[in-house]
Amino acid sequence: MKYIEPHAHMVSRTTDDYEKLAFAGCIAVCEPAFWAGFDRSSADGFRDYFDQLMLHEPRRAASYGIDHYCWLCINPKEAEDLALAREVIALIPERLTSPTVLGIGEIGLNKNSRNELTILEEHIALAAAHEQLILVHTPHLEDKYKGTALTLDALEAHGSIRPERVIIDHVEEHTIGMVLDRGFWAGMTLYPDSKCSIPRAVDMLDRYGIDRIWMNSACDWGVSNPMAVPRAVLEMKRRGWDAGRIRKVVLENPAAFMSQSRHFHTGIGT
Numbered sequence: 583m584k585y586i587e588p589h590a591h592m593v594s595r596t597t598d599d600y601e602k603l604a605f606a607g608c609i610a611v612c613e614p615a616f617w618a619g620f621d622r623s624s625a626d627g628f629r630d631y632f633d634q635l636m637l638h639e640p641r642r643a644a645s646y647g648i649d650h651y652c653w654l655c656i657n658p659k660e661a662e663d664l665a666l667a668r669e670v671i672a673l674i675p676e677r678l679t680s681p682t683v684l685g686i687g688e689i690g691l692n693k694n695s696r697n698e699l700t701i702l703e704e705h706i707a708l709a710a711a712h713e714q715l716i717l718v719h720t721p722h723l724e725d726k727y728k729g730t731a732l733t734l735d736a737l738e739a740h741g742s743i744r745p746e747r748v749i750i751d752h753v754e755e756h757t758i759g760m761v762l763d764r765g766f767w768a769g770m771t772l773y774p775d776s777k778c779s780i781p782r783a784v785d786m787l788d789r790y791g792i793d794r795i796w797m798n799s800a801c802d803w804g805v806s807n808p809m810a811v812p813r814a815v816l817e818m819k820r821r822g823w824d825a826g827r828i829r830k831v832v833l834e835n836p837a838a839f840m841s842q843s844r845h846f847h848t849g850i851g852t
């Protein structure tokens with residue numbers, strides 16, 4: 583079945599993974615800027631990383647017939663150093679016109695610290711000033727509920743951010759309700775042993791419906807599975823979902839959200 587992988591860190595993955603995605607029906611992958619598994623020592627590290635996301639990874643994906651898009655930011659794990667974070671943010675505006683950049687992300691909070699919140703607010707202002715979509719990373723485990731609430735508050739406090747142009751990713755059972763109730767999109771991350779399992783994700787779809795929701799593998803350099811979305815399709819089929827509902831979750835919804843960026847051009851057909 584044709585689908586979109588809306589959150590994957592392909593710079594960490596092998597060409598075998600691209601081949602698997604292509605065989606499974608993936609037509610586009612979207613790659614938010616994130617932590618590399620280590621702290622970069624200067625803004626130059628981000629300059630190279632942004633080039634990798636904007637210039638090199640699309641070519642790798644294209645050789646498997648897959649469109650590649652990206653999001654730019656400094657992630658919350660490296661945002662404690664305000665001077666470095668501001669140097670990186672200053673790199674972003676001139677890159678927003680690059681033809682595969684969809685917006686600002688994945689921004690958010692990690693430990694819910696004061697400095698992380700400051701940089702989150704500066705990213706939100708940047709997105710607003712340049713009319714960019716926003717992709718939000720929410721914290722893990724014990725920090726998730728508070729971090730999600732703080733993030734939604736910061737987005738609403740800005741005053742000119744439209745919630746339908748923001749996706750809050752890595753939602754779980756205790757955060758999905760507040761995200762959808764406040765008008766934002768929700769992303770469910772299917773991880774083998776943290777975040778959200780496939781059965782739990784499909785349970786949430788049964789409970790909350792299939793509007794303004796997408797699913798992703800968030801595959802990266804850690805424990806993760808690039809085939810998570812096709813596996814979720816199998817789970818939905820097992821539960822008797824019809825093809826139209828599955829197609830909406832894994833293809834039409836991500837395309838609808840990202841089509842709010844003029845840079846998204848992947849046709850999904852009918």
Ligand SMILES: [Zn+2]
Pocket residue numbers: 589591614616688800
């Ligand atoms: Zn991510």
